[in-house]
Amino acid sequence: MNSANLSAPAPHASKALHIGLWVAQVLLFLAFMGAGGMKLVTPAEELLKLDPTQRIPLTRFIGVVEVLGALGMILPAASRIRPGLTPLAALGLFTIMVLASGVHVMRGDIAQAFPVVGSLGALAAFVAWGRWKKVPIAPRR
Structure with missing residues (x-):
């Protein structure tokens, strides 16, 4: 992906798609901050009550990855600093869901x-x- 792809939205991209993507990004942010944050702050004993088969270090790692992915949904796009990280964060969250x-x-x-x-x-x-592909966010100049 070169910088020309990020500097301007695709000519056929609609404002509705841009807004829809922002709504999806905010929903993903809220969902993964909640889920990841819960995995990070809940005491291990409580996590084991929910699922005695889980591995606490793995659960904590997944929590960190979910929180980082959630931040990646908003911060690069909103600040327009390295906005190409937002689709990578989304790909990471998709992988977590798979x-x-x-x-x-x-x-x-x-x-x-x-x-x-x-x-x-x-x-x-x-x-x-x-x-x-459709509505990349232009980086700050």
């Missing part, structure tokens, strides 16, 4: 988890596609 789907399949609770995991994954894929 991996979460695998965990839920192994646990046998994918039917219960899919509405949330699938929706967040779809939003992340939408932001990755939209900010990479």
Whole structure:
């Protein structure tokens, strides 16, 4: 991706798409700050009560990655400093949701988890596609 792709939106990009992407970015920010933050601040004993099979260091790592991904949805795009990081953050969050789907399949609770995991994954894929190809945000000059 070169800087010419980031400097101006695609000519056929609509304002509605731009607004829709911002709405998706804010929703992803809220969802992953909440989920990731919970994984970081909840005491290990409480996390184990929710799921005795989880590995606390892995859960904490996932929490850090989710919080960083959430910040990546907003900060680069809003500040226009390295806005190309936003679609990368969205791709990372999409990857987390694909991996979460695998965990839920192994646990046998994918039917219960899919509405949330699938929706967040779809939003992340939408932001990755939209900010990479259709309506990239121009960097600050």
